[in-house]
Every structure is written in C-alpha cells, then in structure tokens.
Amino acid sequence: MPTSACPSAVPAAGDRRENLLLRELVAVYSHLSGLASQDSDVDGVVRLVAHRTGSAVAVLGPTVEVLAAAPTDAGERLADPAVSASLGPVLAAAAQNRRPVSLPGLGAAAGPIVVAPILVGDEVAAHLVTLPPVEPRSGEQELDDDLNLLLTEHAATICGIILGRERVVAAAAGQARTDLIEGLLLARDRDDGEAERWAGHLGFVPGCEHHVLTVRLLEGGGAGTPASDDTAHVLALAEHAISRRLPGAIVAVRDTEVVAVVAAPPGRGGGLDGVRSLAEGCRAAVLDRHPDAAVVAGVGGCCRTAGEISRSYSEARSAVDAARRMGRAPAVLAFDDLGVHRLLLQVPDLGELRAFAADVLGELVRDREHRANLVGTLSEWFRCNGSPQRTARELHVHPNTVSYRIRRVEEIAGLRLDHYRDRLMAQLACEIMQVLGDVP
Template sequence: MIGDAAPPLPLSFDGVPLHQRLSDALPPLTGRVLDRLVDQVPVYDTMPREQLRGEIQGVVEQCIASFAAMLRTGRLPSEGRFLALRQSAAKRAEEGVPVEAVLRAYHIGAQECLQQMLRHATADDLDHVRAATGLVLEFLERMTVTVVAGYTAERQAVLGEEQSARQDLLTALVEGTDVLGAAARWGLDVPDCYLVLDLSIGAHPDEALDGVSPVIAGKRKLRRLRVELDRHVEGTVLSALSGDGGLALIPCRAASDRVTHQDWARLAGAVSHMCRVAGVDIMAGAAAAAPADVPAAVTLAREVRRVAAASERPPGLYLLPDVLLEYQLMRPGPARDELAHLIRPLTERPELLATVRGYLRCGLSRRRTAHELCVHPNTVDYRLRRAAEITGLDVTSGPDALRVRAAISALDATEAP
C-alpha cells in the first residue's frame, strides 16, 4: 500500500500509466518470461510444450495482470487471485519440481515486469520509480509467502503418502505377506533382490550433554543417518529406524546369488559415511535375498550383527563369511556349552580375560597387546600364565589358541542378551 508521501495513483513513467504499459506489453512480456524460464531454470525446459504454453503461460499472464492492477490501485490483489498461485505451486510440488525452481520462476517474472517499466522511466519519474519498486517488493513478498505455503502443504501430503507406501511394502516384505499386492497398490517396483541391513546405532555425545534435549539430539542423529543412507545408495530405501537401531532394505539390480564384492563394498562405504556424518558407531549385519526370502534374511542379518558385536568386532558392516567361525560356535547346543565352560573361570578375573581377548585380537603379539591395554609386556606374560594355570589352556600355544578363541566365542554367546 502506497503511503501518504507517495505520488498520486496511477503511477506513470514518461506520462504513461505503468499498468497500461504492462497490459499493452502482455504478450511479448509473457514470452520473455517463458523464454527465461526455459533457459535459466532447467526443470521448466523438461516440461511438455502444451503445459508450458498452456498452464504455465496462464499463470504468468495472471501474475502480470494482478501486478498491473496493483499499480493502478495501490492495493494488493484479492485472496482469490493469490489462491490460483497457491494451487499452481501445489501442482509443481506434486510433480516433484524443486521449490527453489518454483520460487526462481516467480522472481524472474518480477524482474521482467520491473525491466519492462524502467526502460521508459525518465529523470522526472524518480518518485514514481521509488513507489513502483516498493510495490514490486510488496507484491513479491506476498506472492512468495503464498507459493511456499501451497508448495509445502502439498509436499507434506505427498511425502506422507510416499512414506505410507514404503512402510506398507516394508511390512509385507518383512512379514512375508502379499509383496506384489502391496507394491501394485502403491505403484511401486519390486527389485530382484534386496540387501538387508540390521543396524545397531550408538548414542551421539550430544544425547548425554546437560542442557541438551536428548530427544532433539536423537532425532537430529536419525535424520542425518537417513539422509546419508539415501545419498549413497541407488533406488528407494525401505527403512524402519529408531535412535538405537533398526532395519533397512536396499534394492539391488543383481540377483541375490550374484551380488558382488563391489556391491558389498559400496554398502560398507555407505555405513562408514553414516558413522562419520552422524558422529556415532554403527554395527551392521547384512544379507542378500530375493523379495520372497526377505524374512529369513532379516533374521540372518540380525544374528550376524549380534555375533559381530558379541565377538568385539569394531563398528562396520559384516556378512556371514566375516564371522563364520564365531557364528557357528555361537549356535546353541551341548558343544557350545562345553566350550564356554572351558573359559568361564576367567570371568571371575576380568583382567585376565581381557588380556586373553586382547592377545587374540592383536594377532598373538604380546607387545601390541601391552600397547593396547596400556600395561608392560611383562604384565601381559604374567596374566597369560595365570590364565593358563586357571583354565588349563595356554593361549600362547598354537593348538590351544584355537580352542581358547572358540571358547570365548561360546562364552560370549551364552552370556549375550
């Protein structure tokens, strides 16, 4: 709205009212706006010609006409005129046009209108130039708010529907129900294979800080994990993640028996990126499966992840071959219980058990073990001798070392939750 000190309406340059200049130049002005959209905003260049010269051209003409009316009256257009802009923005959101592209389109239109008017301004029109520029900014502000509101509302609805579709398909896959029916219901494609990830996610340091909401910190961590996972894998990821872990199904073009080492390496890299970006430790078990075999793969991936954690592996991605011995040794049965019994006496001497574990982990090197445990090598030797006296198994002896490793795996399995 023009203030009391503004020049009288209608505004004019060189004696010709500005609303008349815009109205008279409507066809070529609209054409210039459309040309710039195609040239400077790539997504508009991909639209069908009938849409560009139909719906989009109509929106441009309506915006120019609305602004011309504002120049004539000094008042913002009615809610009804802005409603059309809101509906157009909602259509762009439904089509997946980025919001930055939509906003840039409206700003290009405003720039062309301003240039169309200013080319006729003279030195005597300074007050009218100021007033017209103020009206351009006022119109652009209202238009931006309207467009963002319409776009955001529709995008949230679309995302809600997409999320429902993903969760419906994920549930069908995990429970082994009608996968093809769920996919057809939402118009989703089902790949030949899924890479199944069972994740255990550590806490972020912010979640334990005084004065920081653990809920907010946890949600921020989870958001970063999801973004990073989507960024580093191809296709639509189906996931159910919480602050401490969850499940993710990643589509794969290869059949389950043809997943390559490179495929797993890329997924391991994605998990590594997730750890670094979110600032947390992630232990992941993985398995490949055809859609019908996903329930069994989910169970296997979970067991692999638990075995890797129980055997004190570092954070990362693990497949069954990575923990094959530990996996087999941790299976329930009398042999596992007997193995665990061999090493259980050391649970009463935690420092001895930790030294034995460290010695195995460090490749039977006493110096590396001492460095890792921050003790003198002689202390390592003493503890290993005491462990041998208590259990009757000498981990420094080749034949006994394998039995000790197996016994610790069995112990971990029996004591794991």
C-alpha cells in the same frame, strides 16, 4: 446558454474503465479458481497472474528461496538490493497478520510491490509476491492498486489450496511407500508373489545383489546420546546420507533406526564391501553432527529376491545386537562376518555364556592378570592357526614367549590343546569372552 458535453463524458469514461477492470478481475478470478480444481501447480498460477496483469510474479519459500517465478527475471528483480533489503519485514508482517501487504514502489518498479501469505491450514507455507511492470501497461489494461491487492490475495489462496493438496498427496504416497517397505521387512519368505509386487513398486530389481542396511541409534548409549527429542533429527540425518549417496535405495525410518535396501555396487570395491563402505559413510555423517551419539550400523546378507529382504533385515539387526552385546560400538558390523558369534547371539542369558567360559578356562577367567596376558595370547594363537611365529609377530613378542604362555594356559586351565575336544572348547570360550568384551 449552451450546454457542454464534457462534464458527462468524464464520468462515462471512468465508469467504462472501472467496468473493464472489474470484468478483467472476475475473469482472472474464474481462471484461478479453475486451476484449483485441476491438476495444476503453483507455476501455473504464477504464469497466469503474470500474463493477465503484466506484473512479475514469484512464490517465495520459507527461507525466501524462489519456488516459482514468471517471467524468468522476476527472481533477479527480487534480488535487487533496494528490494531485498525491504522485503524481509514485509514478509514478516504479512505472515503475522495473515493478510497481504503493499510495499511502495522501489528501484525501477512503477508501482507498489504486493506480498500475500500462502496459507496451508494455519501455517504460512510461502509468500506470493507481485512486482509491477517497469513500464506500466496501457491505461485500460492496468489494474489499479486495490484490485491488484485483491488479485494477489486470491492467487495466494489458490496457491495454498494447491500446496495443501500436494502435501496430502505426498503424505498419502509416503504412507503407502512406508506400508510396502514394512511389509517387505516383516513378511519373511513370502512365496505368493505379493512380496515381488510390493518390491516392484519400490524399484527393487530381482536377481541383482542387494543387502539390507540398518543404522540404529542405541538406547542408553551414555551421556552423549541425543535426547529423545533429537532422535528424529539424528535419524533424518542418516536417512538423508543414505538417499544422497544412493538415490535408488529403498529407505524407511522405523522407531530408532533407518533401514535401507541397497543394491551392491558393481566391480571392485562393490558387493558387501561396497555396502559396508556406504554404511560407514552414513554413520560418519551422523557422528559429524552428533559426535557422541551411540550409532551402530549393521549389514544383512545378500538378498536377490523380494522374499529374502526380511531375512537380510533380520540379519542386519542381529549384527547390531552383536555390537551392543559386545559392550562397544564398532563402526559397522556385517552379519556374514560374525562367524560363530551368530550362534552365541541366540543365547539369551549372558550369564550362561560366562559360566561356560569359566568352566573351560578356570583360573584364566577369574584372575585378571591371567586374563590379560594368557587369554589374550591364547585368543591370538587361535586366530593365527596355532603358529607361534605369526602370533609373536602380532603381539610383538618373541616366539618362545608365545610357547611359554601357551604351556601356562594348559597348566592353569587343565587343557591339552593338541586334543581336538579341548582345543574346540577353549577356542569357543575365547570367542565368548571376545563377544562379552572380556579379552583386551
């Protein structure tokens, strides 16, 4: 009876194909592992898997945005309604089980779609998705479904290693940047060149006009102030607003404030006014999301060297302190606009300031009616350089009314405003009441 060679030929061909597929899988595994030890990124992993398998490969972020894809039309295939409608539950299942999941072929796909979670620690940072080619590759090159599942899972593991490494590097770089900024803000007037080196690493350009801007969330700002759990979110809004408007700014978050060293815009509307406008925009961005937040912005004086950054920062904080002590929160205060208030801020006891104003103005301080009519007129009279006509225009009264009120001030307070000393003391007392919010 003749013996046929066909039965033995079939398993031989099957063994040969299986060996080829295993060798291909091992080769891809080895190449992927090599990427993990090199300075590669997830794009390199995606390109390698797509090239060796003929599949379309993509990495999807937490909000299903495409972070990397190969070939370029992989994102378009994922956007196909037949695919995208079924992809969400598969991503959720893969994330929950921490294992790859297969989705039967949809649309033009020639085989199953594989979704593997990319883990960074215990967090699912992204997903790796492989879509089989629309036209299958020639027999011996095509991985079967089980091997494709294994390869996708291993590629996802390599992506997790790369993303984890990138996070560590980014965190280290961020901490180093924070340390440099802290050093510049707190190292007042260093003259050893170290501050210049620190500032150079951060992109500071010596000789150009800079100002330090602080956007601070005041504590105890009332019922509308965000809870402590929301403080980080509020500050992140301010940080984003500054970085978006001025990508080159040196920005850091410190406790309850965001601090930025910003270059003054050139030309008209630049300088201090330009920085003030930036501060107003950042504060508005925060209030748009948290309208009742007690947010105050302060701008320090000009700094042209790294050693002056600390002084400008101190001035910006003083401007914010002025707003807080005034009992109200102006949109923005610049230190250069504080005038004599700079000296008043140095007095720690507000009671001493009130006592001084009371000694100078007497009954004008103690009587609420006098304080509203007469002290308000006196303050405006000083701002108008003693001109009854200008004061009248500002107060919308007759000049004779202004002259009458000034005479009443002199009579009640026992002052002679044509004498230098009395005039100076009275003006300082009005400024104190302005700082304390006692003048309407």
